[in-house]
């Protein structure tokens with residue numbers, strides 16, 4: 247696990263807007279605008295002509311080790327506390343007030359997302375990113391300013407919040423900007439789908455058909471169960487209407503079902519409900535809990551050892567898959583699942599928050615297993631975690 251934040255010192259007037267970190271050769275290639283590039287020199291202090299870099303129009307220099315300079319002709323980040331956090335190709339933001347360096351895009355990561363808002367119109371019992379009601383519309387402009395710094399060879403880019411559709415035209419602008427700079431990248435947008443119950447909000451994204459997959463959580467086939475999990479009256483009906491409105495306009499849809507005490511009773515019926523009523527969806531993800539945010543607070547009403555639902559989960563996943571609906575199991579380790587489920591189980595956890603248990607060190611399937619969220623601990627550990635031998 248490589249965190250997304252660290253701290254560093256700076257010299258000169260560092261830019262507060264995001265910059266692309268590039269090695270000298272790539273920086274000189276001209277693929278990215280020099281005034282948005284920070285030249286990464288690692289620990290190589292010997293042969294760098296800072297004045298030449300300043301004359302070439304680069305925005306900053308980034309050096310892992312401590313600098314003994316008092317001034318620099320070009321703003322400089324140095325003394326990076328955890329030097330592994332920043333690498334060539336990343337997009338970073340530096341906060342001069344406290345020296346925090348945040349990685350907004352990491353080259354080569356198994357998942358990258360644009361975090362677009364903290365606001366949300368739901369309050370799900372297990373939300374890993376509890377919403378805040380602050381005005382964070384500034385984030386849209388920041389994102390519009392650095393989408394051009396993301397590598398063009400990305401197959402997928404996530405967009406997450408909060409509830410991204412609350413940005414209305416702001417989200418539309420972000421999608422259009424991605425189309426311009428990342429024409430071959432599919433956008434995977436997490437949304438509760440409720441705003442799409444209004445057709446006007448679907449029309450706003452007509453231009454995004456085939457560019458976007460809308461990933462929408464539906465927690466039950468029953469109205470009252472979904473509304474309870476979401477903690478919002480009428481959420482079920484709004485989400486169902488939103489899904490049909492999107493489908494009617496030709497959008498791609500993924501359905502997400504989170505596995506916990508409040509939802510598991512209906513899992514078999516839910517699978518049948520999707521098959522009977524939404525056979526048009528592109529993908530169904532059946533997901534283990536992320537022990538973060540509200541999920542931690544509500545552990546007692548949510549936690550079920552995955553070993554206790556593994557058989558039922560396997561049946562529901564294959565029920566859908568066998569009927570032509572592509573289905574995945576996320577966030578459930580392989581040793582907890584029957585072998586029959588393994589072809590559907592994905593390495594689903596983003597690598598910046600992915601850890602493994604000491605038990606995994608000797609496991610023969612570690613490279614195929616999702617492992618755990620870094621926030622997991624003894625209270626969230628299945629009794630079935632056990633190293634898998636090569637003869638299994």
Ligand code: SF4
Nearest residue numbers: 579581606609612615
């Ligand atoms: S022991 Fe670890 S790596 Fe192996 S299947 Fe279980 S959780 Fe995955």
